[in-house]
Amino acid sequence: MHSVKVKGILSxxxxxxxxxxxxxxxxxxxSRSRCYHMEHAFEDIEVKENAxxxxxxxxxxxxNRCMIGTGAMTDPYIPLEMNIGHMRKALELIADxxxxxxxxxxxxxxxxxxxxxxxxxxxxxxxxxxxxxTIDEALCRKLEPNVCTTRERFAVLKQxxxxxxxxxxWLSPILPFINDTEENISGILEMCREAGVYGVMCFAMxxxxxxxxxxxxxxxxxxxxxxxxxxxxxxxxxxxxxxxxDNARLMAYFHEECSRSGIVHDNEQIFxxxxxxxxxxxxxxxxxxx
Numbered sequence: 001m002h003s004v005k006v007k008g009i010l011s012x013x014x015x016x017x018x019x020x021x022x023x024x025x026x027x028x029x030x031s032r033s034r035c036y037h038m039e040h041a042f043e044d045i046e047v048k049e050n051a052x053x054x055x056x057x058x059x060x061x062x063x064n065r066c067m068i069g070t071g072a073m074t075d076p077y078i079p080l081e082m083n084i085g086h087m088r089k090a091l092e093l094i095a096d097x098x099x100x101x102x103x104x105x106x107x108x109x110x111x112x113x114x115x116x117x118x119x120x121x122x123x124x125x126x127x128x129x130x131x132x133x134t135i136d137e138a139l140c141r142k143l144e145p146n147v148c149t150t151r152e153r154f155a156v157l158k159q160x161x162x163x164x165x166x167x168x169x170w171l172s173p174i175l176p177f178i179n180d181t182e183e184n185i186s187g188i189l190e191m192c193r194e195a196g197v198y199g200v201m202c203f204a205m206x207x208x209x210x211x212x213x214x215x216x217x218x219x220x221x222x223x224x225x226x227x228x229x230x231x232x233x234x235x236x237x238x239x240x241x242x243x244x245x246d247n248a249r250l251m252a253y254f255h256e257e258c259s260r261s262g263i264v265h266d267n268e269q270i271f272x273x274x275x276x277x278x279x280x281x282x283x284x285x286x287x288x289x290x
Contacts, residue, residue: 019074105128118164143178169192172203205246
């Protein structure tokens, strides 16, 4: 861990990352890509020490309230958060200033802040986004070794449902020759149905690989699935988009099952939902981030 002072905390789309780097160890993580210009070891978490000061200033000076997003690059509920508490304090600010929020995580540590998520959702809107990749718990431990398993994430989705907090699931990534099966997709969608999720995001049955994360992913394939790296190289070369050979059939199955279950599965519609700020006290909904 190391600390830095930053010049800003909110992006143009009102997203924020309170930390930089991650200790979850997911073998496929795109945030390892060199294009993001991280100048320190990925597991050496960078703490933005003035993040809360910057966030409060940004919220105070915004002309219109909006949805604040977090978790796109770094999961806000890495273990370090339980000691530092940046995320909880950020949620307190979001609640105090009457903004909405959407939180993307793989961790059940989010339950620590259920009181604040409820508060935000009561006055505007709070959406919890959860990534699910496999119904196989043993495989989950290989793919995402330092974070809670799929079953534990499913339990989080159920608790959010009970608390009246809407949820979105990211069905991603689906790794060719590893979890790209109809049985896996079916099992995840059954969890989504039972948990009453609003929608499921899925761009393709595959993953992305580029300089930085490709090398790490291949090193983990060598360790966990001997011989599979060579198959990836033969099949995909240095492609950025790496889709399952069964992508077309599995995507058709995915859309069919979501339609049958009443789960929103149009990515653009879900993005619009995530960005739409609601003022429940005034009965208003705005479809712009700001």
